[in-house]
Amino acid sequence: MESTQHTQAKAGSAKHVRICESRDIDVAEIWREVVERARLTAGTEPGLSKLVEDIVLSRSGLGEALAVRLSRKLAREDMTREELHPLLFDVLNENPWIVASAARDLQAIVERDPACDSPLHPLLFFKGFLAISTYRISHQFWRARRCALAYYFQSLASEVFGVDIHPAAEIGCGIMLDHATSFVVGETAIIEDDVSILHEVTLGGTGKATGNRHPIVRSGVLLGAGAKILGRVEIGEGAKVGAGSVVLNDVPPHSTVAGVPAVVVGLSSSFSPALDMDQRLVCEAVRRRESEASQS
Structure with a gap:
């Protein structure tokens, strides 16, 4: 079992931030399923x-396989x-939290996506998983103050996967x-654990403001x-943002917002x-009628 904990609460957030909090993941079991x-x-x-032979069957573990898959995609x-593979392998080998995080992402996809019944498929084919994995590597370079390499991998992910983090x-x-x-995700954005995000979502700023200027998305949120x-708005824990909505204000926990601007x-x-x-967007009036109907 490996832990995915790797960061502390982000400055500028009044509340504790759940970023890969200690939650053990059996990376070996995920790897066995992949093989x-x-x-x-x-x-x-x-x-x-x-x-399949090159990425999985000739490899000894998930970290090595991920290094191979990304080097093939990003070269x-x-x-x-030939230059990318050893660089990526070293980063993943020296930072097991990245591999553990990838395993949790694979597990999340299998559990939530009805079109996916194996962790092999995201590893080979799903650009969302591969883009997030590339981000995790660029983030590690950023933390190590190797900013040029961090920006390089950000640009690669944008070009190859159409994802800009x-x-x-x-x-x-x-x-x-x-x-x-x-x-698209801006510089000071925070996305907590266990969030699901659909395509064409933007976590952006509102202009030339500096400092903490991008959103905070709490655990359990679904972004349509x-x-x-x-802006520096907070999407509360367990909230839902409807497709096509423009959110300019904080969203209360366990609520649903929709519209332009979202309400x-x-x-x-x-x-x-x-x-x-x-x-689905179920407004409170509809929910109340359904509840009354079920009780009558």
Whole structure:
């Protein structure tokens, strides 16, 4: 079992921030599931056998496999696969929290995405997972004050995956970034553990302000496709933001907001919308009628 804890509470947030808090994850078990499905895939899909062999079956663990997958995806004339692979392997080997975080992300995707029944598939094919993993590496370079490399990997992720996350942003574990295209995260944004995010979401600023100027997204939040959250607003724990909404003010915990600008339209459909992925917007009046009908 490995711990994913790696950061402390972010300055500028009055409340404790849950960023990869101690929650053990059995990385070895996730890896066993990846290998088992890889063997099945290699046997049933000959066209993918070389890919599966290179990324999974010839590797000793999830960290090594992730280094290979990302080096294949991100390689270019600037930095070849032969140059990228040892760099990524060393970062992952020296920072096991990144591998543990990736394992939690894989687990989250399998649990929340009905289109995914194996952690192999995100590792090989899901650009949301690969983009978050690239961010985690760029974030480690940022923490080590290797800012040029951090920006380099940010730009690679933007070009290859269509996802632009500033390496200084703080992002927790158990993140499901579904579809991922056009996901943008600003420098001082904070995303806590166990958050689910659809495509075209922006966590942005409101202009040229400096300091803590990007949103805080608390644990259990579900951000619908196309949501734009601007400024140092806080999306409370277990809240839901409807698709296409523009959020300019704090969102209370366990509430649902929608619209342009977004307003509270009711309560969240569950304690943790991120986990059940229910994107329906049920306003309070409708909820009350349904409750009265069920009791009559």
